[in-house]
Amino acid sequence: MKHPDWIMDKLRADFKRSDLNKDIANPPPSIKCALGHDVAARWMINGEMSYWQPPNPEKCGECEIQEQKAYYIDTLIERFRKVGIPEEHQEWSLGWAPAKEYGNVPNAGIPTDFRDVIVVDKHNQHAYKSCLGHQRHDWMLFSGPVGTGKTTFASALMMDMIERDRQRYSKPIWTTEAALFRNCDIAGATDYAERVKMLDKHIRCGLLVIDDLGASRRPLTDWQGGAMRDLFDARHSRKLPTLLTTNISKWEGLAKRYGEHVVSRIHSRCGTMNILGGPDRRMG
Secondary structure (H helix, E strand, O other): OOOOHHHHHHHHHHHOOOOOEOOOOOOOOOEEOOOOOEEOOEEEEEOOEEEEEOOOOOOOHHHHHHHHHHHHHHHHHHHHHHHOOOHHHOOEEOOOOOOOEEOOEEOOOOOOOOOEEOOOOOOOHHHHHHHHOOOOOOOEEEEOOOOOOHHHHHHHHHHHHHHHOOOOOOOOEEEEHHHHHHHHHHHOOOOHHHHHHHHHHHHHOOOEEEEEEOOOOOOOOHHHHHHHHHHHHHHHHHOOOEEEEEOOOOHHHHHHHHOHHHHHHHHHHHOOOEEOOOOOHHHO
16 A cells, blocks of 8 residues: 555654664563553554654553453353343353454454353263364253253353354344243233244244253143244254253153154254263252
8 A cells, every 4th residue: 555645754754753763673661551561662664664663551452452352251241141041151161262353353362261161070071072062053952950060061052152153143042941931922912923923033043042841840732832843843944053951861751742753853953862960060
């Protein structure tokens, strides 16, 4: 890019100033910004001119990166909240490698320390490995007794997917089976079409977590059974990533509640059931 003559004339005039340091081997000393970071001089090259630009404490690169990171973290946490992920499950990560860009700061790296990495042991190591091998169209099913980490794994995987590829997963949703049915009932209280719209929102979302499949001991109503069939059929055919948790640890138990057709869809996408065990982690 060629600069206008008046800009080049100004640069040449500045370059002739006696106070400019033009010795590349002798940079000016660093100074401290308001937060105590070292701010170094910058070697400037403008066409045929080169010199040291004195350090400016109001333009600290480290402070800029920290501000970008803080803004990014706040934005990400707000998105987790809007998705519906409970606050107590927002603190965990699978420890995936960070992205190479962070906001407008290239190569700053996403801070991996604002979410703790899931503790891996003999009771959940197989599930952890399955998560690390997860592909973007895959489904995953976590099962096991209460407190073994099913919801934690599903939520951590969802958040890592969103953090790594924010643009790919449009309008992600985290819900429980009970909340899904309740929201559809509320939406359709006066207009059946609104009930259908609420279900369709879950069918079409780019990434879906359904927690606690089969948690209710009540049998499904005809509408609920049909809704689950429609949801799993559509997401199966569209290859939309879906993460599921349940206390039911056998395919036969799921088939008894949802029918062979629905379980066939889940099994064909998940391939296996990640059964978690061990003590109740919420009891310490």
